[in-house]
Amino acid sequence: MVNSIWxxxxxxxxxxxxxxxxxxxxxxxxxxxxxxAVNICLGFIGIMTLWSGLMRIAESxxxxxxxxxxxxxxxxxxxxxxxxxxxxxxxxxxxxxANLLGMGNAATPLGIKAMEELASLNEGRDAASxxxxxxxxxxxxxxxxxxxxxxxxxxxxxxxxxxxVVIPIVLMNILATSVALLADRFFRDIT
Numbered sequence: 001m002v003n004s005i006w007x008x009x010x011x012x013x014x015x016x017x018x019x020x021x022x023x024x025x026x027x028x029x030x031x032x033x034x035x036x037a038v039n040i041c042l043g044f045i046g047i048m049t050l051w052s053g054l055m056r057i058a059e060s061x062x063x064x065x066x067x068x069x070x071x072x073x074x075x076x077x078x079x080x081x082x083x084x085x086x087x088x089x090x091x092x093x094x095x096x097x098a099n100l101l102g103m104g105n106a107a108t109p110l111g112i113k114a115m116e117e118l119a120s121l122n123e124g125r126d127a128a129s130x131x132x133x134x135x136x137x138x139x140x141x142x143x144x145x146x147x148x149x150x151x152x153x154x155x156x157x158x159x160x161x162x163x164x165v166v167i168p169i170v171l172m173n174i175l176a177t178s179v180a181l182l183a184d185r186f187f188r189d190i191t
Contacts, residue, residue: 013026014026039156040153040156043152043153043155043156044149044152046152052103054103067093067097068090068093068094068097071093071096071097072089072093075089075092075093075096076089078134078138078181079092079131079134079135081121081129081130081131082118082121082131083121086117086121087117088114088117088118088120088121088131091110091113091114091116091117092114092117092118092135094110094114095107095110095111095113095114095135095139096138096143098110099139099142099143099144100143100144100145100146101144101145101146102144102145102146102147102148102149103148107139111135111139114135115132115135118131118132118135119132130188133184133188134181134184137180137181137183137184138177138180138181140180141173141176141177141179141180141181142173142176142177143173143174143176143177144169144170144173145170146166147165147166147169147170147173150165150169151163151165151166
């Protein structure tokens with residue numbers, strides 16, 4: 001579906017460029033946009049490698065497990081249907097900690113592992129469990145204390161103070177996560 005939408009937008013842009021006589025500008029825009037996308041991706045590789053490496057070091061040093069134990073009471077409260085000794089609780093906590101530290105790329109495989117563990121508790125049902133829905137809501141809202149990706153983009157574009165957006169982003173993330181949790185609880189109660 002999304003591919004069809006993108007294809008329609010591209011075709012519409014090219015046809016509009018041809019009909020309006022601005023096909024040269026459309027072509028230049030496509031090439032400049034592709035070049036800019038590659039430059040941004042190359043800039044991300046550095047920051048992603050740094051944070052993924054730091055996450056690996058933190059994991060080897062036991063810091064992530066310590067943080068996971070620290071956040072375990074919150075995870076137990078958010079996911080009461082998950083048994084305390086189940087691997088899903090650890091995977092959920094590790095994913096949340098990675099998101100809190102702004103390591104979205106490191107959080108993705110942890111989130112997939114958490115969903116696999118939650119699926120094992122779902123007893124083969126095709127519908128998502130309450131815990132799965134809560135986990136998706138929290139992960140989608142993406143509460144982050146250190147928005148490394150935004151800082152990396154601002155650094156790439158030579159911002160004078162790339163970290164000045166941290167406080168507004170953290171406040172909005174807290175608000176988004178709160179709304180996601182409230183919506184999760186509200187819609188769970190009415191279904």
